[in-house]
Amino acid sequence: MNNKKLTTGKIICGILLAAAIVITVFPLYLMIATSTKSTFQFAVNFWGIAVPPRWDNYSVAWDAIGKYVFNTIKVSAMTVFFVTTVSVLSGYAFAKMKFKGKNLLFAIIMMFKMLPATLVMIPNFLNAYKLGLYNTHLGAVLPLVAGLSFMPMMLSKSFFQGLPDDIFEAIRIDGAGEFKVITHLLIPLSKPIVLTCALFTFFHSVSQYTWPLVILRDDSLKTVAIGLTSFAGAYGTDYGVQMAAYTIVTLSLMVLVSLTMKTYVNGITAGAVKG
Amino acid sequence: MNSRGIKRRLRLSTFMPYIYVAPMIIFLLVFSAWPFFTAIKTSFYRNDGMTINDFIGIKNYVDILFHDRLFWKSMGNLFYLFLGMNVCFVSPIITAKFTYMLSSERLKYIIRSAFTITTVVPTVVTMMLWKFIYYPNIGLIARIAEYLGMASPNLLGDERTAILAVIFIGFPWVNGLSFLMYFASLQSMDESLVEAAKIDGANAFQQFFKIELPMMMPLIASFYVIAFIGQFQDYEKFLILTSGGPNNATLTPALYMYQKAFGTAGESEFGYACAIAMVLFVITFILSRLLQRGDKDE
Numbered sequence: 001m002n003n004k005k006l007t008t009g010k011i012i013c014g015i016l017l018a019a020a021i022v023i024t025v026f027p028l029y030l031m032i033a034t035s036t037k038s039t040f041q042f043a044v045n046f047w048g049i050a051v052p053p054r055w056d057n058y059s060v061a062w063d064a065i066g067k068y069v070f071n072t073i074k075v076s077a078m079t080v081f082f083v084t085t086v087s088v089l090s091g092y093a094f095a096k097m098k099f100k101g102k103n104l105l106f107a108i109i110m111m112f113k114m115l116p117a118t119l120v121m122i123p124n125f126l127n128a129y130k131l132g133l134y135n136t137h138l139g140a141v142l143p144l145v146a147g148l149s150f151m152p153m154m155l156s157k158s159f160f161q162g163l164p165d166d167i168f169e170a171i172r173i174d175g176a177g178e179f180k181v182i183t184h185l186l187i188p189l190s191k192p193i194v195l196t197c198a199l200f201t202f203f204h205s206v207s208q209y210t211w212p213l214v215i216l217r218d219d220s221l222k223t224v225a226i227g228l229t230s231f232a233g234a235y236g237t238d239y240g241v242q243m244a245a246y247t248i249v250t251l252s253l254m255v256l257v258s259l260t261m262k263t264y265v266n267g268i269t270a271g272a273v274k275g
Numbered sequence: 276m277n278s279r280g281i282k283r284r285l286r287l288s289t290f291m292p293y294i295y296v297a298p299m300i301i302f303l304l305v306f307s308a309w310p311f312f313t314a315i316k317t318s319f320y321r322n323d324g325m326t327i328n329d330f331i332g333i334k335n336y337v338d339i340l341f342h343d344r345l346f347w348k349s350m351g352n353l354f355y356l357f358l359g360m361n362v363c364f365v366s367p368i369i370t371a372k373f374t375y376m377l378s379s380e381r382l383k384y385i386i387r388s389a390f391t392i393t394t395v396v397p398t399v400v401t402m403m404l405w406k407f408i409y410y411p412n413i414g415l416i417a418r419i420a421e422y423l424g425m426a427s428p429n430l431l432g433d434e435r436t437a438i439l440a441v442i443f444i445g446f447p448w449v450n451g452l453s454f455l456m457y458f459a460s461l462q463s464m465d466e467s468l469v470e471a472a473k474i475d476g477a478n479a480f481q482q483f484f485k486i487e488l489p490m491m492m493p494l495i496a497s498f499y500v501i502a503f504i505g506q507f508q509d510y511e512k513f514l515i516l517t518s519g520g521p522n523n524a525t526l527t528p529a530l531y532m533y534q535k536a537f538g539t540a541g542e543s544e545f546g547y548a549c550a551i552a553m554v555l556f557v558i559t560f561i562l563s564r565l566l567q568r569g570d571k572d573e
Contacts, residue, residue: 009479013373020370021386024393027404030415046418086298093295105296112303115311116559118508118529119552122536122545123313124306126324146302153299178291207397209511214537225399229515232403239407246400253395258388265391268452269459 031250035243042239054240061244064234067220068227069249071137075212075223076205078141079148083201087149088194091156092186096168113150125214135217144211148204152197158270159193196267199260203253224249318550324543335550346551349526352438356506356527359442364502367450368495371457372483387458394451402515405444406431431517434524441516441525453498460491500566507559528555 034042036053093099094106124143125134133139171185212223222230228245235241257264318336321329339346374386408415411429420427430440464487472482488495510530513519519526519534528551536548 010376013376017370017373017377017386020366021389025389027401027408028393028396030408031400031404046415082302086302089295090299093292097292097295099289099292102292105300109299109303112307114560114563115307116504116508116556118510118532119314119556120307120310122532122548122552123310123317125536126317126545127310127313142302143306146299146306149299149302178288203395207399209399210514210533225397228399228403239413242403242407246403250396250400253397254392257392257395261388261391265387265455265459269455 028250031243031246034239035247037240037243039238039240057240057244058248060241061231061248064231064241065224065227065245065248068222068224071221071227072206072224075137075140076202078137079144079205080198080201082141082145083148083152083205084194084197086145087152087197088156088190090149091153091193092160092190094153095157095160096163096165109150109153112146117147121211121214124211128215134215135221137216137221139215140208140212140221140223143215144205144208148201152200155197155200155267155270156190156193159190159267162270163189192263193267195260195263199257199264200268203257206249206253314549314552317546318553320546321544322546322549324545331546335547336554338547339550339554345523345526346528346531348523349528349531352525352527353506355438355442357503359439360502360506363442363450364499367454368457368491371454371461372487374458375461376479387455390451390454392451394455398511399515401444402512406516409440432521434522437517437521437524441512444512456494456498457491460494461487464490500563503566504559504563507555 033047033049035057036055037045037050037057038054041050041054090109094102120143128134128139128143131139133142167185168181171181176184206223207225208223209225213226216222216226228249231245232242319330319332321327321331321335370390374383377383377386407413409430411417411432412427416430417427428436430436468486469482472486477485508529510527510533513525513527513530514533517525519530532548532551532555535544535551537543
């Protein structure tokens with residue numbers, strides 16, 4: 001193979017690829033660079049990095065969005081708990097268990113997937129009153145669980161389908177009950193897929209905007225996605241502080257995904273590989 | 276083990292699968308099926324969520340389809356969104372292929388990681404960043420215009436450019452998740468096929484269009500259906516960036532629905548909003564069925 005040979009085609013590919021990355025990453029650079037600028041530095045130095053950096057922006061930003069961050073952590077943790085439980089259990093059942101009505105149940109679930117979130121949002125809002133979920137964190141969590149569970153359920157289904165049947169049969173022949181199957185086999189084996197589902201759900205949960213916006217009325221309950229927009233209004237022209245707030249949220253998510261990159265990417269792309 | 280113990284275990288194991296699937300079903304029943312019927316029912320009412328709840332038959336539907344100029348304007352705006360979607364749809368495929376063609380494994384890993392990292396940026400942050408980029412006199416576009424000696428444009432505030440400006444946010448911006456999927460599917464491809472084609476003298480283009488693209492087709496088709504339906508349903512970015520303005524130039528049907536329900540405090544029209552949601556649902560349902568059928572025929 002003569003991979004080393006540079007053809008015009010390859011150079012064009014390289015340039016386009018570099019352009020795609022630059023355009024994708026540049027707004028993030030702008031965010032981080034602006035986050036340490038004072039209003040004056042911002043006015044005179046738009047493109048570069050602030051010298052000296054004004055770290056104060058971060059403490060100002062944190063004072064404003066800290067409470068929203070804690071709300072988001074609480075809401076997302078609950079979402080992750082529900083979604084991961086729901087999707088890993090059902091994914092396992094559909095992949096590895098034989099039971100009556102299995103295909104029918106799966107078809108029904110897939111049918112619900114066709115129901116757009118937009119359609120059920122308003123009735124969910126009306127029903128939330130009846131269920132006592134309006135203006136509560138649980139109300140921001142529960143109605144989204146089913147919708148967020150589809151993808152993790154498919155991921156866990158294909159994960160468990162990839163495991164050999166023999167090990168499950170072997171442990172059952174040894175007389176293990178369902179409970180023992182769960183504790184001795186399922187939990188140890190499913191660690192990577194649980195982690196993938198949890199991360200996937202966490203990132204999507206943090207990003208939720210419309211539903212928390214309509215269901216949470218009190219400012220003290222609001223999540224950071226909503227907090228950021230109202231905060232941007234309050235800090236009108238101080239772009240340094242605004243960008244510092246965005247950076248706090250975005251960088252923490254980026255650090256999290258970087259630390260778990262391998263499990264995360266392998267987990268979410270496993271389905272694509274099987275095709 | 277005595278026979279009764281085995282029997283009990285057998286009985287338990289026949290129930291276990293249902294217990295595992297039950298949470299999913301319960302969530303779907305309470306937060307999807309019930310709301311679905313609530314939506315149908317509410318769409319026949321005039322409902323402000325508080326005191327008014329009158330049955331008015333199909334009046335909401337008649338109003339939407341025959342008397343509501345704004346609804347049709349928002350449907351017209353969808354046309355631009357579809358154009359934009361088709362352009363945006365291609366870029367992750369091409370980017371995945373280009374990345375796959377790189378000879379350095381390390382570089383591939385770095386690029387894949389860079390795109391993975393962008394998938395976790397919350398939508399709100401992306402939108403607020405682009406609002407900043409578009410901001411007249413201050414933002415990035417304004418700076419470039421200034422450098423070129425042009426007047427600072429207000430892309431989001433101008434009726435003629437607003438919708439294009441919102442679409443452009445998705446354009447060169449490679450959708451990280453679909454990039455990852457396409458890239459993984461390229462990497463998992465049977466290399467012997469490509470090698471055989473190379474020996475037969477296939478060039479890079481033939482290799483891509485005759486072998487790799489057809490292999491990725493099921494994945495591409497499912498992403499296309501999702502993206503297509505998304506155009507009808509997704510209004511978050513418009514809500515954050517423009518609230519449908521200026522002069523309803525960026526109003527989409529789903530955003531219109533949202534505004535009818537939550538737009539002005541005290542003037543909620545939940546019945547009308549549910550009827551809009553139902554109209555959208557029927558349209559997307561039929562179109563996605565047609566798309567999927569077309570996909571199967573190939």
